[in-house]
Amino acid sequence: MTASDSRQYDVVIVGGGHNALVSAAYLARAGRRVAVIERADAVGGAAVSERPWRGVDARLSRYSYLVSLLPQQIIDDLGLQITLKRRRYSSYTPDPADPSRGILVDTHDAEATAASFTRTLGTDGAAEAERFSAFGERLAPLGRAVFPTMTEPLPTADEVRERLCDDELWEALTSRPLGDLLRRSLQSDLVRGIALTDGLIGTFSTSDDPSLAQNRCFLYHVIGGGTGDWDVPVGGMGAVTAELERAARSSGVEIFTGVEVVSISPDGEVHTMTDRSEVFRGDLVLSGVGRAVLDGLLAAGGSATIGGDEPEGAQVKVNMLLSRLPRLRDESVTPEEAFSGTFHVNETMTQLDAAYAAASGGLVPDPLPVEIYCHSLTDPSILGEELQASGAQTLTMFGLQVPHRLLDDTDPVAAGARLLAAAQASLDSVLAEPLRDCIHRAPDGRLCIEARTTTDLERALNMAGGDIFHGALSWPWLEAPASTPAERWGVATPHPRVLMCGSSAQRGGAVSGIGGQNAAMAALEMLGG
Structure with a gap:
């Protein structure tokens, strides 16, 4: 390779996803010279908004779509102008055995929620509503005990257990499969499924x-x-990324897009290739790419890799624009109520476990467990004025238990069509009319619907195995105190000058910025500021 240029920075960040932008903004605000290198033509990674259909004024959160784990501390520290809206309805779950009835969880009306339990479950409905409420109340201390630690050095397991003050819940969550806790807390297969989806x-x-x-x-x-x-x-989601990019650039971060990183060395050299080869040198390198991708870059630089299990995503995401919301078989619930929260379809605990068994055997689950929500009911700003006036709505459908192995060595277009058909069939089972009749058509006559499979994520976003978490999630604590800044913040690799800053960090996963903030804090300790 004949390097025509080289650049020196305090920190070079590989990948331009939302976590990378968080790291960059924190470090630049602390006076460090920072470069972000992104292979795509724009930053944001999975946290972007796009117009999938030509001539249609709808900006969809094409990959990531909801926000829960982004701490207010990061928003405040970086001065982000982000508005997050709370959904009134937590979820709607029709009974697969009789879709003319279903459970609507209304966070503003406990009596209405209890009534829907009774309408769906019969004589035990009121008691199950109380059990469901009690289960939520019992879990609430987990958030209060764990979430504040996510932007601090990793606590030990013993410290978190002490903060929780519920040894029985701690053991149930950290030592035994979740199914045991759900069976002891809830009686209905339908309601157990509502809870189990959060684990899948x-x-x-x-x-x-x-x-x-x-x-x-x-x-x-x-x-x-x-x-x-x-x-x-x-x-x-693009509005979140846009604010992060603004915060980074205004702090002095240099962002290079359309630049392919070809190797990383443990001594801080990042080799790139566009129309010419170039070397970025940093006192530290932060990896915003997944662990498996980082391994490939380290190997290309002749270095020891990190290793670990092969990432494997297990979902299909369907984006669509509807001319109107479809009618439900359950006439006691309006489509606006059902679709504004998380709409669970064919997601009883039994169905979720059966879907896992089918997929483990190489089959697409039938029925496919799916959950749906309508962004535009809460935030119509993502649609143009004409679409808003016409009553059009977006719909996001997320299919579970479809591991990447089901798409290996197959025609990706055919595989996507097969999963899309399975997702539509699952939703149609609880509708009073076919979903297809409600899908908006683009000016060229095409239906405004697309499936984003794990193969699509791998190819478009360089996510190995289409894994949205870049690998298996880790507990957000340590078994014993750590000795280095990188270990304390959960961003260490075997190479002292290379840190994880994305979803592969110990507290990575989802649109949170936590991995980015944690890496920045570790880097500042290591750089002395």
């Missing part, structure tokens, strides 16, 4: 998985913001 988003697992992968995913879903609420970013 992007995670291929089952209620009784001895690895506790579902437990770790569940924990991250119920601690967000200290309350577990999932909020809608006004303007779409």
